[in-house]
Amino acid sequence: MKKILKTLIPIDIAKGLKVTGKYFFKVFLTANRAKKRPHGTEEYPEVPVKLQPRFRGRLTMLKDEQGEIKCVCCLACEKICPTQVITIESGKKEGRKTKLPTRYDFEMERCIFCEFCVESCGFDSIILNHQFELAAYNREDFSIGMLGKEHNMFEVTPVAKFSYSDED
Amino acid sequence: MNAPVQMTLLQTCVMAILQAVAAVIFIFVVVPMTIYAERKVIGHAQDRLGATRIAGHRVGLTGFLNKWMWRAGKVPILSYWRGLPMLVGDIAKMFLKEDVVPSKADRAIFLAAPCLSMIAAVVVFGAISFAPGALFIMPKWFPIVGGLPFNGAMTDMNVGLLFILGIASVGVYGIVLGAWASNSKYPLLGGLRSGAQIVSYEVPLTLSLLAPVVLAGTLNFGTLTRVLAVESSPLAIPLMAVGFLVYLTCGFAETNRVPFDMPEAENELVAGFHTEYSGMRFGFFYLAEYINMVVVSCLAGAFFLGGPYLLPFGLHQFAAKLPVIGAPNALWYVLKIIFLLWVFIWVRATIPRYRYDQIMSVAWKYLIPLTLVLVVLAGAVRFVS
Numbered sequence: 409m410k411k412i413l414k415t416l417i418p419i420d421i422a423k424g425l426k427v428t429g430k431y432f433f434k435v436f437l438t439a440n441r442a443k444k445r446p447h448g449t450e451e452y453p454e455v456p457v458k459l460q461p462r463f464r465g466r467l468t469m470l471k472d473e474q475g476e477i478k479c480v481c482c483l484a485c486e487k488i489c490p491t492q493v494i495t496i497e498s499g500k501k502e503g504r505k506t507k508l509p510t511r512y513d514f515e516m517e518r519c520i521f522c523e524f525c526v527e528s529c530g531f532d533s534i535i536l537n538h539q540f541e542l543a544a545y546n547r548e549d550f551s552i553g554m555l556g557k558e559h560n561m562f563e564v565t566p567v568a569k570f571s572y573s574d575e576d
Numbered sequence: 577m578n579a580p581v582q583m584t585l586l587q588t589c590v591m592a593i594l595q596a597v598a599a600v601i602f603i604f605v606v607v608p609m610t611i612y613a614e615r616k617v618i619g620h621a622q623d624r625l626g627a628t629r630i631a632g633h634r635v636g637l638t639g640f641l642n643k644w645m646w647r648a649g650k651v652p653i654l655s656y657w658r659g660l661p662m663l664v665g666d667i668a669k670m671f672l673k674e675d676v677v678p679s680k681a682d683r684a685i686f687l688a689a690p691c692l693s694m695i696a697a698v699v700v701f702g703a704i705s706f707a708p709g710a711l712f713i714m715p716k717w718f719p720i721v722g723g724l725p726f727n728g729a730m731t732d733m734n735v736g737l738l739f740i741l742g743i744a745s746v747g748v749y750g751i752v753l754g755a756w757a758s759n760s761k762y763p764l765l766g767g768l769r770s771g772a773q774i775v776s777y778e779v780p781l782t783l784s785l786l787a788p789v790v791l792a793g794t795l796n797f798g799t800l801t802r803v804l805a806v807e808s809s810p811l812a813i814p815l816m817a818v819g820f821l822v823y824l825t826c827g828f829a830e831t832n833r834v835p836f837d838m839p840e841a842e843n844e845l846v847a848g849f850h851t852e853y854s855g856m857r858f859g860f861f862y863l864a865e866y867i868n869m870v871v872v873s874c875l876a877g878a879f880f881l882g883g884p885y886l887l888p889f890g891l892h893q894f895a896a897k898l899p900v901i902g903a904p905n906a907l908w909y910v911l912k913i914i915f916l917l918w919v920f921i922w923v924r925a926t927i928p929r930y931r932y933d934q935i936m937s938v939a940w941k942y943l944i945p946l947t948l949v950l951v952v953l954a955g956a957v958r959f960v961s
Contacts (some may be wrong), residue, residue, distance in 0.1 A: 418821070424926045431620065432621040
């Protein structure tokens with residue numbers, strides 16, 4: 409009897425319909441407001457995406473308050489790197505006790521963004537920044553060193569022009 | 577209600593042509609809009625936006641206005657119809673695709689089947705009456721025949737409902753013949769399933785429409801709508817409410833919509849009965865399904881939701897006193913049809929496909945006895961009142 413009643417009265421179907429109907433109106437009424445978003449759709453190229461704080465982007469070197477490179481060439485990052493994309497040449501500078509990198513080559517095309525280098529660094533001199541638009545047209549653009557105006561270890565990579573929003 | 581105006585032959589002809597044009601426009605506007613709405617409504621119900629890419633930015637309908645809002649870093653106001661030009665792309669794709677006929681197929685039947693489905697779906701519109709009352713009544717100075725009363729259907733015949741049911745069940749021939757003529761296993765299985773399912777659900781569908789017919793005592797579409805909305809007794813309200821749900825269930829099954837989309841179960845059968853079809857022939861099946869949705873919505877709206885009258889189930893006599901909205905108007909009917917189409921999509925976003933034996937057992941074990949009881953009760957209500 410209970411089974412027959414349950415079949416005849418579509419209470420379960422009504423419950424399901426209530427859930428989807430509620431979400432329909434919730435999204436429909438707020439679909440146009442960027443601030444109030446109950447929907448999961450990212451309007452990505454037009455509206456920047458909010459990244460999680462633990463997002464792992466491109467490797468970047470840091471400088472301290474005096475503008476000095478924090479790195480002391482302990483080679484911990486170079487050794488721990490699974491894909492061996494980091495190459496360091498150390499040098500000296502007048503008035504600085506520790507060593508200073510003369511070259512710090514980072515080949516992003518093979519990097520797996522595992523963050524081992526950042527964890528192994530005892531001087532907090534490198535981080536993975538929050539840049540994820542890393543695409544480029546040329547392979548050379550992925551080889552990043554300390555020198556160079558556009559591609560260097562201290563600033564974010566210039567974004568390649570792919571989408572409409574990147575124009576003008 | 578205005579008494580039906582006796583029309584001259586010329587007036588009748590002009591009305592018929594006007595309504596034929598209206599029906600064609602209705603089909604070719606409402607059906608693509610439904611396809612678009614399907615994307616958006618399912619998207620919204622599932623916590624996302626649906627199609628947004630075309631016309632959301634620089635190309636298309638709203639692109640020009642949207643451009644400046646995107647630059648200001650805001651989601652544009654006019655973004656409700658983002659993705660609308662996708663329809664044009666869909667239709668163009670359907671026309672441009674290669675039309676393949678399998679070499680071992682039964683060629684004549686293979687080519688005729690989609691047309692059969694399509695014709696069966698479209699012809700029904702001839703008997704559906706969008707008025708009494710009117711969206712517009714042509715004034716007396718209208719150049720043709722001294723004004724046109726927008727009255728009745730294209731053919732407001734005495735057996736309108738019978739005609740609709742008869743033609744609508746021809747649609748299954750298109751599916752079964754197309755499936756058989758493809759000379760392939762999966763379409764054949766899909767066609768068999770579809771045949772069994774539609775034959776099963778034809779019975780409760782017709783029986784659930786029989787209850788209103790018994791209550792009203794006529795088969796004429798317009799009169800049936802009027803009697804059910806204005807003159808039926810309050811005793812019939814629970815009866816009609818249950819009948820509405822049963823009719824809607826059977827309508828879902830008849831149009832092969834989710835959760836009853838056995839013939840095109842793409843997980844089990846490759847795509848069901850239209851596996852071998854491509855291009856515009858597949859498009860005909862696709863359109864026929866959506867037109868059938870509209871037809872089912874038209875019937876449900878007319879017989880259970882009051883059609884052009886504001887309130888259903890004989891409650892319109894209370895609403896009739898209201899100044900503007902109380903008058904019967906074809907607009908109410910269109911709104912009810914749109915609401916029912918929305919319900920179709922809403923259910924699709926909610927309920928997954930049933931198992932085949934469950935579908936059959938629902939039809940034979942539950943719906944047919946229930947509708948038989950409904951018909952008996954309808955007779956009792958008519959006897960009492």
